[in-house]
Amino acid sequence: MSRPPKGIVHYIIACMRSCIEIILHQYARVTGLFAEHNRIEKVFLIGTLCSTLIMGMVFLSHGRSFYDLQLPLDLHPVKKIKPIKKTAGTFFNPKTIDLNPVREEPPSFNNGFRMPKGSREYDHSLHIDKVKFNPGTDLITIHNHKVWWESDHDGDGHDEDDHKMHRSMEEPFKRLVHLIELESKKHSRGVVLKVQDSYRAEGVHHAKSLHKQGRALDLTTGIPSELKGPGLPKEKTPGIPLSKLGKLCWAAGFDWVLYETHHIHVSCKP
Numbered sequence: 001m002s003r004p005p006k007g008i009v010h011y012i013i014a015c016m017r018s019c020i021e022i023i024l025h026q027y028a029r030v031t032g033l034f035a036e037h038n039r040i041e042k043v044f045l046i047g048t049l050c051s052t053l054i055m056g057m058v059f060l061s062h063g064r065s066f067y068d069l070q071l072p073l074d075l076h077p078v079k080k081i082k083p084i085k086k087t088a089g090t091f092f093n094p095k096t097i098d099l100n101p102v103r104e105e106p107p108s109f110n111n112g113f114r115m116p117k118g119s120r121e122y123d124h125s126l127h128i129d130k131v132k133f134n135p136g137t138d139l140i141t142i143h144n145h146k147v148w149w150e151s152d153h154d155g156d157g158h159d160e161d162d163h164k165m166h167r168s169m170e171e172p173f174k175r176l177v178h179l180i181e182l183e184s185k186k187h188s189r190g191v192v193l194k195v196q197d198s199y200r201a202e203g204v205h206h207a208k209s210l211h212k213q214g215r216a217l218d219l220t221t222g223i224p225s226e227l228k229g230p231g232l233p234k235e236k237t238p239g240i241p242l243s244k245l246g247k248l249c250w251a252a253g254f255d256w257v258l259y260e261t262h263h264i265h266v267s268c269k270p
């Protein structure tokens with residue numbers, strides 16, 4: 001890039017200095033306060049005044065606070081109908097989880113769809129290389145009779161444990177189990193959540209998959225009497241349609257949700 005001619009730079013600086021002198025002069029005339037300040041103090045005071053004015057204009061133009069500006073655009077807080085609180089967690093670390101949905105369900109959720117809309121997983125659930133992971137302290141084990149765990153039906157020769165997942169998954173996961181229970185009752189169907197895949201230290205998933213830190217789950221649903229043996233359900237599953245499951249996963253609070261042909265993949269940041 002070529003540098004601007006020296007003359008122009010001097011001219012701009014001279015203009016700016018004149019403007020500042022005029023402002024200082026007018027301010028001193030009105031307030032009579034500036035006479036006691038030296039040049040550095042005057043510049044500091046004018047700077048503070050200008051930045052306050054600019055911030056005020058920014059707030060007015062957006063009509064909201066800094067806090068609001070930091071919220072993701074697609075995170076719509078929903079009105080809680082009635083508070084449902086249940087105690088969950090281990091004996092030594094009891095914690096209360098609000099089982100109400102944390103977001104509105106999106107209007108549609110078709111194959112290949114993702115939430116937040118059109119985004120990449122790492123934008124929301126953090127890349128595996130950016131997260132320190134210690135299986136000994138980061139993984140928790142969840143047992144819930146309302147959930148069907150594929151690893152419990154794998155038979156001999158398999159050492160996976162789908163009950164293991166990252167502790168960041170606990171809250172949205174338990175909320176999802178509750179939401180599916182409500183959905184199932186609505187249609188008197190007895191549908192349960194199926195965990196097809198959870199923490200996998202190696203194999204199956206690609207090298208940077210969040211499954212390797214237990215921060216991803218592959219989910220479907222089904223009716224217990226029809227859930228025999230491992231494997232993904234056929235095209236016409238008797239459970240809740242995957243499009244509805246995707247919506248519920250998003251409402252449950254997972255940071256990223258993807259409809260991946262035969263299951264819903266969800267993930268969380270730590």
Ligand SMILES: [Zn+2]
Pocket residue numbers: 197211216217218265266
């Ligand atoms: Zn997955």
